Amino acid sequence: MVDDDYISAEEAAALLGVTIDTFYVYVTRKNLRSTGIPNSRKRRYWRADVEQLRGRGRKPPASPTDLDAESSITLLTEDNLFYRGISVRELVNRPTFESVAALxxxxxxxxxxxxxxxxxxxxxxxxxxALAGESPLDQAIALFPLIEKANPRSQDFSPTGMARTGGDVLRAFTALIIGNDRPDRRAIHVSIAEAFGFTDRQAALMRHVMILAADHGLEPATFAVRAIASTGVSPWRAVSTGLTIAIGRKTRPVKFAAIGRLVQEIVETxxxxxxxxxxxxxxxxxxxxLPATSGPDVRATVLLDLLEAGYARDADFQxxxxxxxxxxxxxxxxxxxALLGAFAGLKLGLRSxxxxxxxxxxxxxxAHAIEQSLGGERERHEPHYRGPLPGL
Incomplete structure (x- = not known):
């Protein structure tokens, strides 16, 4: 009977081993659901909520975000950003983006x-x-599963194997961006620079921006990548997930369009x-x-220094x-x-x-997919459904 799913305040307090006064405190603080008794000031409480609260003393509650909340990949301090313990101020001087990816x-x-x-x-x-009019991001989302199936080594889930697949993903993604039918062995920034006719200064700027953009905490797309990686998918699928989440209306990491318009207005007036x-x-x-209260953006500080060194006499930069x-x-x-990255994109003339x-x-x-995969699949918890309660 539905009535059996409800218990009185006295019964609930007894189940929890607390006084009735303490139980009423729990009602407010622990979100215990209840329903009124007709023609009475008393209420009856949903037994499952009380049982769940009772069980918390024995086992942590289930959480839809029960993934690794810490990462050893990146360290952010007040005035610096480190990848695997090496400052990005040093890493931007590395000759290839691939060396930083491998790090x-x-x-x-x-x-x-x-x-x-x-x-x-x-x-x-x-x-x-068929997708000729679509962005490289949408092409990648559609094509990565097909490329994965054509490469058996994608199923090597050792750390080195996943990293090797990661290299394949970056090379394939580069080919899609520049419109090549096949990946090539050249350094990524060199392939893009030659495809778009960059000068050496432009190629170096693009490499700097890419190194600074590689990782920056557990934002929504990264968290989604870790979630799907914990189920045992390859980097092809993990990156597809990241792209799908990152270009969403609510989770896009930066407002590219609005920032791009502002930069365009600034340089044209x-x-x-x-x-x-x-x-x-x-x-x-x-x-x-960013408001002053948000603290410094280390990546912005480094990129601004690089722009000042290479573009100090440039009218747009001024x-x-x-x-x-x-x-x-x-x-x-x-x-x-994001603002300085948009300016860099403007100077590079990138189409995307x-x-x-x-x-x-x-x-x-x-990197996050590999780290999460090493931790194994996330613990499976009993789901807790919290739909509307039935009446008495």
Whole structure:
């Protein structure tokens, strides 16, 4: 009977081994559900809630986020960011992005970025033709499962095996971004630079931005990657998951469009402070800027130093610095990494700024997938359903 699913306050207190006064405190603090008794001021309490609370003394409660909440990959301090104990200030000087990806994966770069390339099945060409008008991100989400099946080594789930598959993922993703039918062995930044006609200065800037973007905490997409990796999928599927989550309306890590518009306005005007002051006067957020209370963005600090070293005489950069100065004067706002990354994308003339950002972030996702996989599958808990209660 439904009535048997409810118990009185006295019965609940007895089950929990507490006084009736303490039980009423639990009702408020522990979210115990109840229903009123007709023609009475008393209430009866949902037995399952009380039993669940009683069991917490023996076993931690189930949680939908019961994954590893700590990671040994990245360390963020007040004034620095470290990948595996090495400062990004040092890592941006490494000659290839692959060397940093291998560091994140805790393997030797030569072991995962060797002569062997991932096979592209014949179906890839047909699907790419059908998706010709879609972004490289959507193409990757659609094609990665097909490429995975064409590469048996994708099923090697040892740490080195997953890292080797990670190398395949980055090379395949690069090919999709630049429109190649096959991956190649050149360094990733070199492949992209040659495809888009970058100068050496532009190629170095892109490499710097990618290194800084590779990993930055357990944001929603990274958390989703860890969740699916714990079930035993390959890096192909893990990165597909990260892309799917990251480009969502509510979970996108940065507002690329709004930030891109602001940067474009700044470099196209002779009064670069006006896009900042106009937004403040209209009560709008200044996209890409961080309030002083949020603390420094280490990646932004490093990237700004690199831009100053390479673009100090560039007219667009001088306008950007004027806008940054206005934001600082108005409210102590500081440029975030997303803003400076958007400016870098503008100087590179990239057709898809998001694609190269997520190519870089894929290296971090793969690192998290490997780390989570080493921890085994997440513990399975008994589900707790909390739908509307039936009446008495």
């Amino acid at each position: 994140l994966w805790d393997v030797d770069a030569d072991a995962v970025f060797g002569e062997s390339l991932p096979a592209f099945p014949d179906t890839v060409k047909a699907v790419r033709h 002779e009064r670069p402070f006006e896009p900042i002051t106009r937004r403040v006067q209209e009560g709008d957020a200044i996209a890409g800027f 306008r950007l610095m004027a806008a940054i100065g206005a934001a600082r004067d108005i409210g102590g706002y500081e440029p975030g990494f 700024r998001e694609a190269t950002f997520f190519l870089a972030r894929a290296a971090g996702w793969i």
